[in-house]
Amino acid sequence: DAGVTQSPTHLIKTRGQQVTLRCSPKSGHDTVSWYQQALGQGPQFIFQYYEEEERQRGNFPDRFSGHQFPNYSSELNVNALLLGDSALYLCASSLGSGDEAFFGQGTRLTVV
Amino acid sequence: GQQLNQSPQSMFIQEGEDVSMNCTSSSIFNTWLWYKQDPGEGPVLLIALYKAGELTSNGRLTAQFGITRKDSFLNISASIPSDVGIYFCAGVYNQGGKLIFGQGTELSVKP
Numbered sequence: 558d559a560g561v562t563q564s565p566t567h568l569i570k571t572r573g574q575q576v577t578l579r580c581s582p583k584s585g586h587d588t589v590s591w592y593q594q595a596l597g598q599g600p601q602f603i604f605q606y607y608e609e610e611e612r613q614r615g616n617f618p619d620r621f622s623g624h625q626f627p628n629y630s631s632e633l634n635v636n637a638l639l640l641g642d643s644a645l646y647l648c649a650s651s652l653g654s655g656d657e658a659f660f661g662q663g664t665r666l667t668v669v
Numbered sequence: 670g671q672q673l674n675q676s677p678q679s680m681f682i683q684e685g686e687d688v689s690m691n692c693t694s695s696s697i698f699n700t701w702l703w704y705k706q707d708p709g710e711g712p713v714l715l716i717a718l719y720k721a722g723e724l725t726s727n728g729r730l731t732a733q734f735g736i737t738r739k740d741s742f743l744n745i746s747a748s749i750p751s752d753v754g755i756y757f758c759a760g761v762y763n764q765g766g767k768l769i770f771g772q773g774t775e776l777s778v779k780p
Contacts, residue, residue, distance in 0.1 A: 561711070590767065599673075599757050599770030600712070613767055647711050654765035656700040656719075660711035 559584055561650050561661035569667045570638050578633040578664045582650030588612075589631040590658060591623060594645040606631050607653075635666075643668045675758055675771030682748055683779050690756060690774040691742040698760030701734050701741040702768065706755045715756075716743070748778050 562581045570576050582589050588607045592600035602615035606625035620636045629650075635642055645665050649658035675692045682688060692701070700719055704712035716727050718734035718741060725732055731744045741758055755775050759768040 588765065592768075597773075599675075599759075599772050600768070602767040602769070605767060607765075613763075615767060649711075649768075651765065656702065656761045656765060657714060657717050658702075658768060659714060660704075662709075662711045665709075 561648055561659055563646075563648050563661035563664050565664060566662065567665045567667075569669060572638055572640060572668055574638050575634065575636045576638060576666060578635075578646050578648075578666070580631045580633070580648030580650075580661060582629050582631070582648075583659050586650035586652050586659070587629050588651045588653060588655075589625055589629065590649045590651070591631070591633045592647040592649065592660075593617070594647055594663070596644075600647055603633070638668045640668050642666065673758060673760055673769055673771035675774055677774060678772065679775040679777070681777045681779065684748060684750060686748055688745040688748055688752070688776060689742060690776075691740060692758030692760075692771050693740040694760060694769075695739070696760075696762070697738040698762055698769075699738070699764065700761040701732070702759040702761070703730075703732050703741070703743050704757045704759060706757060706773070708754075712757055745776075748776075750778050750780055752776060753778050 590605040591603040594600040604614040625631045645663040648661045651658045703715045706712040716732040723734040755773045758771040
């Protein structure tokens with residue numbers, strides 16, 4: 558039973574560039590949430606996708622956008638990267654209205 | 670907005686000792702979750718709590734959902750070196766909704 562998988566594992570980008578991160582949910586899960594984790598902090602909720610639509614959004618600017626595909630996989634896009642966007646980006650999957658979220662290993666994004 | 674205060678921030682204990690950490694909030698939650706995160710990895714779900722007053726165990730781990738729905742604690746008994754890591758509490762208000770995380774408790778175990 559495959560867990561949540563994310564790609565790439567590490568990424569280095571330059572300020573102003575755009576980045577796309579990818580996530581495949583745990584088998585059987587239909588809901589994908591994205592979190593940003595700064596060093597030494599707890600994860601912060603970015604947004605959640607269900608049935609290919611954004612169901613809930615946290616306090617992140619419009620530079621952060623996402624998409625969910627019919628197979629439930631998801632992408633996180635960040636435009637006009639800032640140095641402060643450097644963080645571990647975590648994808649979590651869950652089932653419908655369930656609260657138990659299972660996380661991937663994360664994508665470490667460094668903006669230089 | 671909703672915030673979780675997790676304490677202590679860090680703990681240094683001897684192998685075999687018991688550990689206790691807690692999480693408090695000014696807002697109520699309907700679900701409490703406890704996660705462990707190893708360096709360079711994503712958080713791993715340890716225990717989920719769904720009812721006020723609920724006490725749940727998972728091996729050497731025991732967690733409780735506070736009666737007021739504003740707090741939760743996690744106990745680890747007879748700690749071992751592989752317990753080392755950062756433990757996070759997370760609260761959920763709306764079913765299936767976003768997780769609000771605490772700042773984490775970093776546990777170090779001395780053999």
